[in-house]
Amino acid sequence: IVGQQARMSLGAEYQQEVDLDSLYKDVASEFLQTMNVPAQAGLLVDRAMRVAKSSRSPTCIIVPNDVQELPYEEPPRTHGAVHSSAVGIGVPRAVPDPDVLRRAAEVLNAGSKVAILVGQGAKGAVAEVTEVAELLGAGVAKALNGRAVLSDELPWVTGSIGLLGTKPSYDLMEGCDTLLMVGTNFPYSEWLPEVGKARGVQIDIDAKLIGNRYPNEVNVVADAGEALRALIPLLRRKEDRAWRQEIEEGVARWWRILSERAMQDANPVNPQRVFHELSSRVPDRAILTSDSGSCTDWWARHVKMREDMMAALLLGLEGIRVDRAEDVGPGWDRALAAGRPALLEVITDPEVPPLPPHIRFNQAKGIAQALRGGDPGAKEIVKESRRGKLAELTTR
Secondary structure, X not given: XXXXXXXXXXXXXXXXXXXXXXXXXXHHHHOEEEOOOHHHHHHHHHHHHHHHHHHOOOOXXXXXXXXXXXXXXXXXXXXXXXXXXXXXXXXXXXXXXXXXXXXXXXXXXXXXXXEEEEOHHHHHHHHHHXXXXXXXXXXXXXXXXXXXXXXOOOOOEXXXXXXXXXXXXXXXXXXXXXXXXXXXXXXXXXXXXXXXXXXXXXXXXXXXXXOOOOOOOEEEEOOHHHHHHHHHHHOOOOOOOHHHHXXXXXXXXXXXXXXXXXXXXXXXXXXXXXXXXXXXXXXXXXXXXXXXXXXHHHHHHHOOOOOOOXXXXXXXXXXXXXXXXXXXXXXXXXXXXXXXXXXXEEOOOOOOOOOOOOOOHHHHHHHHHHHHOOOOOHHHHHHHHHHHHHHHHHOO
C-alpha cells in the first residue's frame, strides 16, 4: 500500500521472474483507478480486464466505502460520460521467426545431454514441453514459480532449482551439455550450467527478459506454446536414452531421501514431516502457496505437484523488520518509498496497553480482575500504564 490512497498492486508475476520495480510502475501507469461514482463501475471493470489481458499485468480498482453504499445508475448520455464494451480482446499471436527456430533446433539436436528449465511462462505449453522433453530425452527442472507447469509425478521432472532446489535439478544442470530455457528469467546463474560447458537456447515472449542469465546461442522471442509447436517438427528423437535413465534414477532416489528425512525425529516435530504428510493429502486442483523462510524450502521440495494443481510464491513484497525504537521512522520511510507493496513488521512490547483518555471505575476494576487472573505480564502492564498516565499529567 503506497501513496496517499490505498494504491494496491496484486502481483501475478513473482519476484524471481521479473523486475518488480518496473512491473509496479507499469501497473500504476497502466491501470490504477478509484471509482468515484457507481456509474463508473462498468467502464472500470471492463477496462481493467482488458488491460490485464493485453499487458499480462495486474490491475486494480479502488471502491471507497461511501461509493459502495450508493445505488447504481447507468452512465448518462452527457459530455464526459463514457460507455464501454464488456467484450474481451483477442490477444495477438507471438509467433517465432522460422530462421531462428531452425538454428535452435540445430543446437538442441546436436546435444547428447539436454536439460530443460521452465518457469511460469510455460504454463500454457504443458503438452509441448512434455513432447520436447520426450524427443530430446531431457530432464526438466522448474523455477519456483514454474512448479505447477509439470507434475512431480513424472519420473523425468527433477523439481525445483536453486538454493531451495533438489539434488536431481543440481545434477541436471551440472551434467548437461545443452540447456533449453522456456518462459523463465531465473536470476541465479550459479545454479545454471557453468559458462562454456553447455550450449543455450531460450524461449520467452518478452524480449526484455531474454538472454539475461546465460550466454545463449539462440534466443527465440515468442509465446512458449507457439514456439515449441513450431520447433517440434524440427527436432530429432534421441535414441540413446542413457541420459534420461540417469535422470530418472536420480529423481527416484531423491524422493526416497526426502521421505527418510521427513521421518527423522525432532523436538517436538520435524518440519519436513509436516509437508511430507500434506503432500499425499492435498486435494486435486488445489492452489498451493507458502510464506517465506525455511517453510519455502520444505514447500519447494516435499510437496509433490500433481497435474492441474497451481502454485503461487510470495508476491514480491518489500519486507522490512524493525526491532529497535530508533529504526521505526526509517522503516516507514523505506516502506513508503518502496515503489511497490510493502510489509513492515515491528517487534513491539506486548505489555504496553492502550489507555483511554479517562479511566472509569468499572474499567479499572475490570483490568484489576484480569491481572489478578495470573497474567504473566501483569507487573509490566501496571508499570507501563503508570508511565503512560504520568506522562499525561506532566506534559504541558
